[in-house]
Each structure stands twice: as C-alpha cells, then as structure tokens.
Amino acid sequence: MTAVSHPLESFHAVIPAGGAGTRLWPLSRASRPKFLLDLDGSGRSLIQQTWDRLHDLIPADRIHVVTGRAHAQAIREQLPDLTGLIVEPSPRDSMPAIGLAAAVIGAQHPGAIIGSFAADHVIDDQVSFAEAIGQAVAVARTGLVTTIGITPTEASTAFGYIESGERLGVEGAGSARAIRSFVEKPDAATAADYVASGSYSWNGGMFVTRTDVLLGHLERLQPGLHAGLMTIASAWTGGDRQAVLDSTWPALTKIAIDHAVAEPVSLEGGMAVVPGEFTWDDVGDFAALQDIGAASSPETIWVDAGGLAIAEDGTTIAVVGLDDVVVVRTSDALLVVARDSAQSVKDVVAELKRRGRDDLV
C-alpha cells in the first residue's frame, strides 16, 4: 500500500438515481421519483440529503450522479453544485450505471476509489456514516470490493442480508471482515436467526471499490459489458461522447451490481464488509416512511384512529375507526392502505399500467 495523506484522498462518490419507488405511489411517480421527494418533511429531498451527507466528507467535484434523461434537469435544479452528472440514454440497471461511472472516473483519476450510494435512502448519524466510509475506503485500497453492512435494529424481512466471515485486520479498518455470502430477503424466522447470530448485517447497497478493481472484475465476469463501458469511457471527453453513448449503451447487459459482481466476487473471497452503526432505511414503502418520522398533515382529524395521513393538495383528511392506516391524497389520486399491506401498493401501480393509466404511474 502507498501512504495516503488523507483517508478519503482520491475517494469519489457515485449516486445512481433511478427507480420510481412504486410502493410509494401516489407520492412517487415515474415522472417524480422517490429520490426527488422530500419524504420526511426535512425540507430536503432524498437525493439532496444524500448529497449533503457525502459533501460533508468530500468536495462537490468528487460527487457524481448517474441518472436517466427524464430526471437530469430536476437533479441539476436540486443539486446546483453538481458538476459530475452522467446521463444514461436508458435504464440498464445498476451495473452499467456504476460501471460507467467507474470507467469515467478511473480514466480521469487513475487509482481512484468510488463508493456508490443510492439516491433514495435515509441515513441518520453522520459521525457513524463517516466512520464507516473511512473504514470502507481503507479496505478498498487493499483491492477488496467493500460494502457497508448495516447493523440490524430488527429482524426485517424487507432487506437482503450480508453474512460476514473472518476479521481482515486492515489498518484503519479494524471492524472489516470478509464477506461469506449475500442472502436475499429472508422469511421472518430466518431473519430472526440472522439477527440473533450477530454475523449478519443488512445490505444497504453501498459498494466501495477501486475503479481498477471493479473494472477488472467486470472484464473477467461480464466482458461484453466491460468492453462497452470502456468504449464509452474512452470517448467521454471527446466530441463524440453522445454518439458513442447512444450507439453503445442500448446493447449493454442489463444487470444489477449485486448479481454481476458482488455475489460472484464474494464467493471468490474478494469482498469485504465494514459495519455501519448508523440508522438506515431504504424507505421502501409507507410503513418505512412512517418509521422514519414522516408526519401527517397537521389538519388531519383522527377519531378512534391512527396512522399516517398525507394530503399533498392541502385538503383536510378525516380518519375514523381505523388503526395503522396510511392515507395519501394527491391532486389526481388517492391511496388508502393498511400499514401491514404497504408492500402491496406496487400492485396498484401494476393495475394502473394494465388499465393504460400511464398518466397516474
């Protein structure tokens, strides 16, 4: 290892900003995705909060956002100091998005380390977040693809889990361990076992890696995708960036970074995890939205009732005789959902699509 003058030297953040968040319909829409919304009433959208969290650690010119054409302008407006906006011609899932960022950043900053952070997650406790990033960057310098495993606060069945193995003994990252495996969202009993064991953490989708390490794995595991990304990256600073992007991008393999790199590399012993002791939530549904402290509209009238009631259009909501209910009213739609059924809101969006109501999704 070469000595570094600052733990986060050459560390760049990548924020993939995609996904509509169909479980938060009708607040989130294809045209107004979750990351653009101020869901917790903080005054900052989720992507602005993500930006704030990273900008506290590194300068603005080392924060990059990858998004689709539809949301580029909204992101520019919400993040006026952003210089590194990468616009995808079409959604190809997270691996092409993060891979392109790695290729572009790596070409300009050889040896750079990137960390990817979803645009629409909520994190509380900046000190612990910074601590985890510091450790993850230290581990990533050693050539391991590193993730931050969120220390579980409950036996959630809503998240994937990371099983950690032996301690790695990396300097500056005393808590880092090898990853034994990634596991999908478990059932309740399995989740309880995971949490009781102390060896499992939530997969928050935060990957920290040297660009050359990530691209090396890609070249080996997804050579076609790697080649396409390198073609685009080599044209990035030239006059034909857009032409190359438009001709190359649509043929790239549509795949998540979890399946393309994280899972296979973990089986080869090439992945590490550092603990994240902060509060984290992916705000996956309205139950989660309530958990992160979203407040009901102040005008709401509850009679023998409780839950979350949001009137985006400012009208008065009255709820009578129902507990644990979530009510969301927008100018053009209305959702009433039992908190326990919050995950099924995606079925509403599916039904709207089936009915051809693209104006509402």
Added chain:
Amino acid sequence: MTAVSHPLESFHAVIPAGGAGTRLWPLSRASRPKFLLDLDGSGRSLIQQTWDRLHDLIPADRIHVVTGRAHAQAIREQLPDLTGLIVEPSPRDSMPAIGLAAAVIGAQHPGAIIGSFAADHVIDDQVSFAEAIGQAVAVARTGLVTTIGITPTEASTAFGYIESGERLGVEGAGSARAIRSFVEKPDAATAADYVASGSYSWNGGMFVTRTDVLLGHLERLQPGLHAGLMTIASAWTGGDRQAVLDSTWPALTKIAIDHAVAEPVSLEGGMAVVPGEFTWDDVGDFAALQDIGAASSPETIWVDAGGLAIAEDGTTIAVVGLDDVVVVRTSDALLVVARDSAQSVKDVVAELKRRGRDDLV
C-alpha cells in the same frame, strides 16, 4: 264517516326538508344537505325520489315542501312542478314545520288529510308504499293520528320502534292497529326481542292525520305553538304573510312532532299504525348508504380490500389491505372510515366546527 269517491281524495303530502346529515360528511354539507344529493346513483336526489313516490299517488299541487331559506332555490330547481313551497325563516324542528303546513293546507282545504314524509329517506316497492298510504289515510279519516310502521328486516339499533296494540278494524285498513307506545333506539338485545315479538315496527317518521285533528291536539298540548301557527296561517294568503311569518316564527317552540304530539297522543289511545311492508332506510350513515346499493366509483382499485369508495371529484382511489372501509373524496375533503364506525362521522363534523372550519361542514 262521510263516503269518499277516491281513497286518497283530499290527501296532501308534506315533505319537511331539513337536516344536513352530518354522518354523511363530506358528501352532505350544511350547504348541500343529504336530501339534495343523488346518494344511490339513481340519477334522482333523495327529495326528487320522495316527490316521485308521492306524485305517483296524488297531483303535484297536493305535494308541499317545508324547508329553510338556504335550500329553497335548490329545491325549486330540483322540483320544477312544485307549487306548494313553504319557506321557514329558521329551523324550529319538525312540529312547527308540519304544523304550519297543516294550518295552511287546512285553511285552504277544510277536512284535508296530510301525510308527512322525510325528504331524505329511501323507499323501495311503490306498490307496498301505496297500499300503506291508502290504509293510513283510511284510518286518519276516523280521527286517529296514523303512522306507518316499517316491518323490520333486522334487529336494527339505528331506529326508534313502534309497539302496536289491538287491531282497530277500520274499513279499508284491515292491518291497522292502535299504537301502544313509541320507544327510542334500543340496544341490540332489546332490538332482537322487539323483532322476535312481531309487535314492533320501525318508526319511519311518516305521520298521516286530518289537519283539524293534528291542530286540535296541538291546541291542547302546545297551545302557544298552536296560536303562533294559526296567526301565520291566517296571514298566509294576504299581503303581510312574510311580515307575520318573520315576527311570529322565531318565538315558536322548537320541538319534534314525536315529542309534541305522537308520544303523548299515543298514551291517550289516539294513534294508530299501519304496516309498511316496503324496503325503507333513512340513509343515516355510510353503512346504510352501502346497504341501499350505493356504488363505488368505477375507477376504484381494490387490492385485498373491499367496501365503498366514492370520488366525487372523479379521481382514482386505490384501497389496499382493508375490508369494510368507506372512502369518500370530495374536492375539498377526504373521509376514511371503518364501516363499523360509520356513526362516528358526526364527530368529525363536530371537530371541524370546533376548529372554525365552517367552510367544510
């Protein structure tokens, strides 16, 4: 008894049209009461349905509506053939309203029989309704104040009951019985006993009486109210009708016909009941509204859910994971209520008043 050429000769109908129906908020409002609404999707408001039912039996000029100033114009628009509109200066409950109609009609048509029918009830089966009216008019001619007792279809706790006594043997009204007593809304066990006994019927608030008989009872039981009504009636066809009405009306005793006449006269043996075998509902709350067949907005999406969902503003409602829920969206308000709690909707209106939101009540 004098012979009559037609069973309904000299029979006039009086429709008291008052009451906002706070349990049907936000559909019904002070400015848009229940009787003006097409609640069952039939294309006719409740007062129009009441009109249709009576006009099927008697000519338009024998149907009278008593209402407040706020709704006079809306009623004229909904009932273009109405000639007998009596406008109260202020609400004084049902006895002054029906008493004034009796005094005015009796002055113009000596010996007339009036029947009062709430503007906001739903009745199905016109043949049975006509049969009951025919019997009630026959009994009323004998000098009894006569009501129609609805044959119960369940042990409802939402209605008052009428206990019937001995058979009266009136010609043309073979089913008529004396009334033993009126009883308030019972608890569930008492209601079950009532229905099992076969001697109790629902009090639908339909009173049929000779005007002279009703006014005679009033003169004896509520002499001040009687005097005031006669003063107004004597000025009715002159030029100072409005002046006399305005000066006399506010001092009239505010009292329901049930308490002023029906209950005391029943104890004296002066009241009769004829059975109403038709389907009847006072549409007292959203559970009743659902029972009378009100339909959900066709765009509603139900996911593991069921109930009644009305979007008056035409927007799409989605309900997820909730059974027996009622959702009502208007342009300015939203109600979500468990069917079992439908009666508590009045508490929402009370709370809105407490908050000074008169614009919403």
